[in-house]
Amino acid sequence: xxxxxxxxxxxxxxxxxxxxxxxxxxxxxxxxxxxxxxxxxxxxxxxxxxxxxxxxxxxxxxxxxxxxxxxxxxxxxxxxxxxxxxxxxxxxxxxxxxxxxxxxxxxxxxxxxxxxxxxxxxxxxxxxxxxxxxxxxxxxxxxxxxxxxxxxxxxxxxxxxxxxxxxxxxxxxxxxxxxxxxxxxxxxxxxxxxxxxxxxxxxxxxxxxxxxxxxxxxxxxxxxxxxxxxxxxxxxxxxxxxxxxxxxxxxxxxxxxxxxxxxxxxxxxxxxxxxxxxxxxxxxxxxxxxxxxxxxxxxxxxxxxxxxxxxxxxxxxxxxxxxxxxxxxxxxxxxxxxxxxxxxxxxxxxxxxxxxxxxxxxxxxxxxxxxxxxxxxxxxxxxxxxxxxxxxxxxxxxx
Numbered sequence: 139x140x141x142x143x144x145x146x147x148x149x150x151x152x153x154x155x156x157x158x159x160x161x162x163x164x165x166x167x168x169x170x171x172x173x174x175x176x177x178x179x180x181x182x183x184x185x186x187x188x189x190x191x192x193x194x195x196x197x198x199x200x201x202x203x204x205x206x207x208x209x210x211x212x213x214x215x216x217x218x219x220x221x222x223x224x225x226x227x228x229x230x231x232x233x234x235x236x237x238x239x240x241x242x243x244x245x246x247x248x249x250x251x252x253x254x255x256x257x258x259x260x261x262x263x264x265x266x267x268x269x270x271x272x273x274x275x276x277x278x279x280x281x282x283x284x285x286x287x288x289x290x291x292x293x294x295x296x297x298x299x300x301x302x303x304x305x306x307x308x309x310x311x312x313x314x315x316x317x318x319x320x321x322x323x324x325x326x327x328x329x330x331x332x333x334x335x336x337x338x339x340x341x342x343x344x345x346x347x348x349x350x351x352x353x354x355x356x357x358x359x360x361x362x363x364x365x366x367x368x369x370x371x372x373x374x375x376x377x378x379x380x381x382x383x384x385x386x387x388x389x390x391x392x393x394x395x396x397x398x399x400x401x402x403x404x405x406x407x408x409x410x411x412x413x414x415x416x417x418x419x420x421x422x423x424x425x426x427x428x429x430x431x432x433x434x435x436x437x438x439x440x441x442x443x444x445x446x447x448x449x450x451x452x453x454x455x456x457x458x459x460x461x462x463x464x465x466x467x468x469x470x471x472x473x474x475x476x477x478x479x480x481x482x483x484x485x486x487x488x489x490x491x492x493x494x495x496x497x498x499x500x501x502x503x504x505x506x507x508x509x510x511x512x513x514x515x516x517x518x519x520x521x522x523x524x525x526x527x528x529x530x531x532x533x534x535x536x537x
């Protein structure tokens with residue numbers, strides 16, 4: 139990557155273009171297209187995510203002064219509101235969906251994961267976040283509890299801190315209806331909130347050979363098969379039993395024994411009930427696994443705060459899906475760069491540096507290295523200042 143390239147151009151070199159071209163050919167994405175291709179479309183959307191452009195007008199206006207550089211940036215001959223809005227409306231979102239999944243797989247391969255994690259199995263947290271939309275503007279959405287919008291269902295790899303699967307549905311679709319689309323792996327743990335307490339879907343997970351940990355939604359009808367008589371006030375485990383569901387529907391949908399664990403959280407003063415099909419791990423580990431479900435919530439919060447998935451560049455269903463998948467692609471792209479070039483920086487810090495340097499001509503590695511050094515110096519100054527204040531707080535009587 140020589141010095142004459144823009145930072146944005148160097149960033150986009152981490153994208154596997156051949157894989158994208160295969161998807162474009164698969165869905166005839168460039169049919170009847172003369173200038174603004176699918177690849178140009180993707181790069182413009184990634185630029186909008188990295189530079190945090192709020193609207194279609196904002197995105198096009200910010201690019202206007204650099205019209206002579208469009209060819210070097212990969213934007214094609216021209217970027218206008220008309221051709222971008224037309225592309226958002228007519229392009230097949232499956233191109234961007236499958237490409238986002240491809241970037242997810244690449245980002246996961248490059249991540250080493252947590253070395254000191256308390257369990258050797260792969261651990262995934264599955265949940266959804268709702269993006270609210272105005273019904274009068276996004277007319278294709280359906281009402282759900284008086285609100286309209288779309289849901290982004292995400293399977294999050296807890297150890298690698300990266301999403302491993304994502305799908306977009308209408309807000310009216312119940313969370314448990316998407317469970318059959320999850321790509322389950324043998325001997326892996328899948329953590330669910332109480333909205334996913336669907337015994338039919340849970341039994342399908344057990345048949346695959348995977349494990350689940352799910353929180354109780356409502357009081358289940360069951361009989362105790364074995365009571366381990368385990369109660370540990372120090373860890374919060376109140377009971378650990380092996381049960382068999384006896385409800386009219388549940389006993390047919392899940393005929394095998396289940397493990398039921400009651401846990402008391404001292405910090406929040408709340409009692410949780412968990413169900414799992416794993417009988418080997420300790421009750422404390424089951425409760426700790428469920429605690430890691432919060433990682434997917436933090437991922438949703440990060441996406442909504444730092445990427446553009448609440449304001450959209452178009453009002454059609456295609457435009458919304460394409461932009462959300464472009465945001466996921468951008469997150470994975472930044473994660474790959476962090477792993478390859480900036481191990482001492484967080485994903486947010488890399489994104490913050492890139493957002494202000496996209497149209498600068500300098501080596502990307504040099505930019506990130508200088509920022510890493512500055513961050514390390516800043517952290518050292520904070521530690522020194524903190525130690526000074528600690529010394530000032532020591533009373534003279536202790537000398």
